[in-house]
Amino acid sequence: xxxxxxxxxxxxxxxxxxxxxxSSASFQPFIQLPTTTxxxxxxxxxxxxxxxxxxxxxxxxxxxxxxxxxxxxxFVQDYMTGQRYISDSEIAANYSLAYASSVEIAxxxxxxxxxxxxxxxxxxxxxxxxxGFGSETFDENTWNVWVDLAEAPAIPASLKLYNELKxxxxxLFVLTGRSxxxxxxxxxxxxxxxxxxxxxxxxxxxxxxxxxxxxYKSERRSVLENEGYxxxxxxxxxxxxLLGFALAKRSFKLPNPMNSFSLLKRDGWMLFxxxxxx
Numbered sequence: 001x002x003x004x005x006x007x008x009x010x011x012x013x014x015x016x017x018x019x020x021x022x023s024s025a026s027f028q029p030f031i032q033l034p035t036t037t038x039x040x041x042x043x044x045x046x047x048x049x050x051x052x053x054x055x056x057x058x059x060x061x062x063x064x065x066x067x068x069x070x071x072x073x074x075f076v077q078d079y080m081t082g083q084r085y086i087s088d089s090e091i092a093a094n095y096s097l098a099y100a101s102s103v104e105i106a107x108x109x110x111x112x113x114x115x116x117x118x119x120x121x122x123x124x125x126x127x128x129x130x131x132g133f134g135s136e137t138f139d140e141n142t143w144n145v146w147v148d149l150a151e152a153p154a155i156p157a158s159l160k161l162y163n164e165l166k167x168x169x170x171x172l173f174v175l176t177g178r179s180x181x182x183x184x185x186x187x188x189x190x191x192x193x194x195x196x197x198x199x200x201x202x203x204x205x206x207x208x209x210x211x212x213x214x215x216y217k218s219e220r221r222s223v224l225e226n227e228g229y230x231x232x233x234x235x236x237x238x239x240x241x242l243l244g245f246a247l248a249k250r251s252f253k254l255p256n257p258m259n260s261f262s263l264l265k266r267d268g269w270m271l272f273x274x275x276x277x278x
Contacts, residue, residue: 050075054257060239068133068258076257077133080125086157088255093157096235096252097164103232105169112199112229113165114221114248116236117176117186119256121162122152122193128258147178150185154193158235158254162195170232171199175220175241177213180205218244 050072056062068076079085105111115121127146131139146152166172174195178186180203187201208216217240221231225246234241234248237256242248 046071047075054079057257058253058255072257073133079257080128080133085255089155089157092235092252092254093161096161096233096250099250099252100165100168100170100233103170106230108228109169109171110229111170112173112224112231113170113233114173114175114224114231114235115158115162116238116241117174117178117190118152119155119237119258120235120241120254121154121158121174121195122189123155124152126152133258144182147182147189148185150189150192152189152193154195155254159194161235165233166197171229172197173200173202173224173229174198175202175217176204177216178203213238213240214244217241218246221246221248 050069053062053069053072054075057065100113103111118124124146127143131142162172174190176186183201183203186203190196190198190201202220204211204216211219221234222245224231231246231248232250234251235254236242236251237254239253242251242253
């Protein structure tokens with residue numbers, strides 16, 4: 001009888017060892033690392049990569065960057081010409097309007113909202129379509145010809161937001177990195193697209209040439225603050241439209257995955273890179 005506990009213990013240990021070996025053989029982890037590599041990326045892989053790349057651009061995780069990855073050119077084209085871009089623009093406008101509705105407009109006419117121009121109020125999609133969505137080297141001459149045509153359409157969600165803010169009593173300022181010599185074409189284009197009643201259209205003057213966009217736009221906002229304006233909101237497609245100093249109470253980033261557009265240059269600076277864009 002004294003040997004029974006020893007026999008039972010041995011039997012129990014045997015069962016545990018067998019169970020452990022069986023479990024380890026059949027266990028499948030929730031996260032599995034790839035066991036093989038393949039340099040050829042499938043279309044699905046590109047979609048996943050480019051979607052993540054787009055998120056990094058829009059959230060400014062990528063910081064300053066140079067060009068659209070070659071594998072993402074078709075992704076950018078599909079995004080800019082599809083329903084996703086329209087939906088993203090509408091969502092940004094809806095949140096802007098929701099915030100604006102919470103602002104108590106003072107009777108002194110000093111509650112201000114700032115808008116950028118390119119890819120904020122106006123869409124340059126026709127130009128991008130004609131120039132490879134960032135796959136071609138930027139040509140300043142063709143860009144200036146496009147600006148002078150003054151035919152860029154409005155972004156529908158932005159036009160609706162603009163008109164709503166105007167009706168609510170905000171003073172609307174249009175702050176762009178375009179040059180002063182493009183004032184007439186820019187004003188004409190804005191009106192052609194349906195924008196009217198802005199308080200001031202602010203463009204780069206000769207003294208602003210070579211100034212980083214973040215600094216230039218911050219300085220112009222500071223001027224407005226010194227004039228007594230309360231900058232309640234600021235809408236732009238670039239982080240350089242929104243960051244710096246003399247910041248708005250709330251800033252709203254509009255979608256734009258073409259931030260670099262083939263090292264696009266204007267005024268001697270790279271456009272659409274964070275901190276350098278207009």
